[in-house]
Amino acid sequence: MNFLDYAPAPESAAILNLRDEYGxxxxxxxxxGNGESFTTISPATEKHIATVSCANEQDVDTAVVAxxxxxxxxxxxxxxxxxxxxxxRIARLVQERARELAVAESLDNGKPxxxxxxxxxxxxxxxxxxxxxxxDKLEYAGMGPNPRxxxxxxxxxxxxxxxxxxxxKIAPALAAGNTVVxxxxxxxxxxxxxxxxxxxxxxxxxxxxxxxxxxxxxxxxLVNHADVNKVAFTGSTAVGRQIAxxxxxxxxxxxxxxxxxxxxxxxxxxxIDQAVEGIVNGIFFNQGQVCCAGSRxxxxxxxxxxxxxxxxxxxxxxxxxxxLDKNTDVGAINSAxxxxxxxxxxxxxxxxxxxxxxxxxxxxxxxxxxxxxxxxNVSTSHRIARDEIFGPVLSVLTFRTxxxxxxKANNTPYGLSAGIWTDKGSRILAVAxxxxxxVVWANTFNKFDPASPFGGYKESxxxxxxxKQGMHAYxxxxxxxxxxx
Ligand code: NAD
Numbered sequence: 170m171n172f173l174d175y176a177p178a179p180e181s182a183a184i185l186n187l188r189d190e191y192g193x194x195x196x197x198x199x200x201x202g203n204g205e206s207f208t209t210i211s212p213a214t215e216k217h218i219a220t221v222s223c224a225n226e227q228d229v230d231t232a233v234v235a236x237x238x239x240x241x242x243x244x245x246x247x248x249x250x251x252x253x254x255x256x257x258r259i260a261r262l263v264q265e266r267a268r269e270l271a272v273a274e275s276l277d278n279g280k281p282x283x284x285x286x287x288x289x290x291x292x293x294x295x296x297x298x299x300x301x302x303x304x305d306k307l308e309y310a311g312m313g314p315n316p317r318x319x320x321x322x323x324x325x326x327x328x329x330x331x332x333x334x335x336x337x338k339i340a341p342a343l344a345a346g347n348t349v350v351x352x353x354x355x356x357x358x359x360x361x362x363x364x365x366x367x368x369x370x371x372x373x374x375x376x377x378x379x380x381x382x383x384x385x386x387x388x389x390x391l392v393n394h395a396d397v398n399k400v401a402f403t404g405s406t407a408v409g410r411q412i413a414x415x416x417x418x419x420x421x422x423x424x425x426x427x428x429x430x431x432x433x434x435x436x437x438x439x440x441i442d443q444a445v446e447g448i449v450n451g452i453f454f455n456q457g458q459v460c461c462a463g464s465r466x467x468x469x470x471x472x473x474x475x476x477x478x479x480x481x482x483x484x485x486x487x488x489x490x491x492x493l494d495k496n497t498d499v500g501a502i503n504s505a506x507x508x509x510x511x512x513x514x515x516x517x518x519x520x521x522x523x524x525x526x527x528x529x530x531x532x533x534x535x536x537x538x539x540x541x542x543x544x545x546n547v548s549t550s551h552r553i554a555r556d557e558i559f560g561p562v563l564s565v566l567t568f569r570t571x572x573x574x575x576x577k578a579n580n581t582p583y584g585l586s587a588g589i590w591t592d593k594g595s596r597i598l599a600v601a602x603x604x605x606x607x608v609v610w611a612n613t614f615n616k617f618d619p620a621s622p623f624g625g626y627k628e629s630x631x632x633x634x635x636x637k638q639g640m641h642a643y644x645x646x647x648x649x650x651x652x653x654x
Contacts (some may be wrong), residue, residue: 175488178495180282184269190220191358193228193382194365196235197375202228204383209358212279213492213501213536221358224381229350229390232379236321236348237396239376245318245346249305256301256343258371263294266367270360274332275492277359279501279537280455282493292617293336299619300340303640307345310637317645318346319422320398325388325412327404328354328503329458329559335361337634338401339378340619345643347399348377352391354404355384356504397421399643403460406557406583406628424632424642426460426624428557429585431606432578433463433614436571437472439590443612445479448563451588451614453487453499453541457561458507460629461586463614465554467574470567477545477565484541485528499561502537511539511560518544518553523564549580557583571596575603584626588614607633 190206192199204223211218224232244252263270267290274285307316322342326334331353342349353361365380381387385408392400392412402412403426416423433451435444451463468476492500502508519525523544532538539560547554547564554564568574578587587606589597601609607625610616617623622638624630632642 175496177491179491180272180275180286180493180495182272182276182493185272185276187219187273187359190222191362191382192222193224193232194362194368194378194380195228195232196239196379197369197373199365202382204228204387207355207384209277209356211276211536212356212503213533215535218277218359221362221382223383224352224387224390225383226390229381229387229394232350232381233321233323233391233394233396235376236350236379239374240320240348243374244343244348244377247346249307249346252343252346253301253304255371255373256297256304256340259367259373260294260297260301262367262370263290263297266363267291267294270332270363272493273359273363275500277357278328278331279492279503281497281500282495283497284455289330289333292619293332296333296336296340296619300344300640303341304344307640307644312640312644316345319643319645320347321396322347322349322399322401322643323391323394323397324349324351324401325392325404326351326353328357329455329460331357332360332364334403335364337403337639341634341639342399342401342643343377345640347643350379350381350391350397352381352383352388355382358382392416399423401632401642402426409630422642424624424634425630426632426634427628427630428559429460429462429583429625429629430465430555430557430581431461431463431586431588432465432467432581432604433588434467434568434574434578434590434600435469435472435476436574436589436591436596437469438592439612440592441472441476441479444590445476445483447588447590447612447614448480449483449487452563453561454615456499456502456539458503458559459615461608461615461623462559463586463588464558464563465578466563466565467568467577468565469574470569473565473567477543480543481526481528484543487528487541489530489538489540490533499541502539502560505537507559508537508539511558511562514553514556514558515542515562518547518551518564521551521553523547523551523553549577555581571600575600579603579605582628585624585629586610
């Protein structure tokens with residue numbers, strides 16, 4: 170132990186009161202599914218957490234029928250003010266159970282407790298508070314005359330921010346007056362099931378939210394169900410494409426939030442230590458399993474060596490390990506298959522001639538782990554500069570002029586996020602204007618707020634979540650200026 174080492178500070182899991190088995194949450198109750206149950210494990214230890222039901226097509230149909238009934242009989246008839254009261258109640262219950270939800274999220278996903286405690290769960294509550302405030306104002310806020318809900322929303326979410334993605338989907342849908350059937354990812358169903366208990370505590374009318382667990386086939390049955398009016402999907406571009414194809418030609422309204430290969434651009438006048446913190450936050454937050462991660466660092470050539478040296482020094486202080494330890498900076502990778510993809514793409518990076526570097530760190534012998542990694546000598550044609558690795562892997566490229574930085578940043582099939590680090594406000598505005606990215610952060614990275622719209626260009630998807638734009642995605646188009654997307 171060197172003199173700066175911390176003692177272990179694990180957050181206790183005793184606060185959790187988990188069941189051994191979880192059913193599907195349909196019509197306000199937990200019911201067994203007809204598919205083959207599956208196990209959810211802790212990616213940090215590979216230990217069993219709970220057995221979870223799998224919804225087959227018949228179960229998905231039961232859930233959609235329940236959502237339709239709740240839509241017609243209760244939710245669409247309720248005043249916006251009353252819908253808002255339920256959303257406020259849910260937000261407060263999330264805050265009351267915040268510690269428990271944070272522990273469950275870190276256990277099931279592998280993310281550090283300081284992130285689930287300080288970022289994920291507070292944002293979940295913030296999302297419900299924010300959209301609760303919209304529920305009674307739809308008619309007065311530029312959504313067009315008499316904005317109408319769509320009906321039943323089918324929502325499929327990924328595993329990287331399990332409860333936060335649930336909140337991004339459910340809060341605006343309910344505020345607008347829709348009912349929901351949501352499918353969490355198969356590796357991280359736990360917090361969605363705890364959320365179902367919160368809905369029971371909140372006395373939300375039966376059927377307004379239904380949660381069906383399972384893998385891709387459950388998701389496919391849900392988005393292809395004939396009686397859903399809206400499909401909202403966050404996940405891989407490959408699955409997003411399939412969903413776009415299968416919903417084309419139907420009346421289903423669709424929003425897709427897919428992958429990214431965000432550029433984090435550092436100019437030579439940037440405050441370098443601050444930029445290094447932003448680079449670390451941009452790619453090592455949530456083990457880099459973030460669609461808007463700053464996975465390509467574009468650094469002005471004149472400061473390249475200095476930035477890389479300071480970055481390496483900073484990475485050497487990151488603590489990789491037990492997600493439940495309050496001092497952990499980088500936790501476990503969510504699944505064996507994600508880990509396999511990181512290893513494969515990183516090996517290809519080396520084979521293509523990039524230089525790989527990781528700080529010395531002792532990775533636990535069990536579970537799924539990948540060290541923070543940076544690649545230098547990367548060129549734009551390398552796979553690690555083009556493919557989404559979705560892990561703690563940073564590719565460093567250089568540029569000489571702002572025009573070259575912009576050209577390189579936009580040289581990707583994706584268009585979700587970007588970052589600009591410079592001392593000059595005018596340069597921020599000039600560069601941001603030319604970046605084809607849905608979100609551009611300036612002198613910061615990975616900052617989220619429910620009032621701010623989020624979404625992509627090109628293969629990163631379409632539609633916006635968050636803010637007033639996020640409400641449009643759950644309302645029927647009107648003849649007025651209210652434009653969808
Ligand atoms: P995925 O797209 O396969 O899974 C996301 C969700 O979609 C899960 O709930 C999954 O069960 C469901 N799903 C899978 N196939 C489906 C289908 N045919 N119809 C409907 N739903 C379906 O993503 P993944 O395999 O978990 O991750 C693979 C890659 O996706 C990652 O490496 C990363 O590049 C990307 N990804 C992006 C995000 C994001 O936030 N944009 C999140 C997770 C993964």
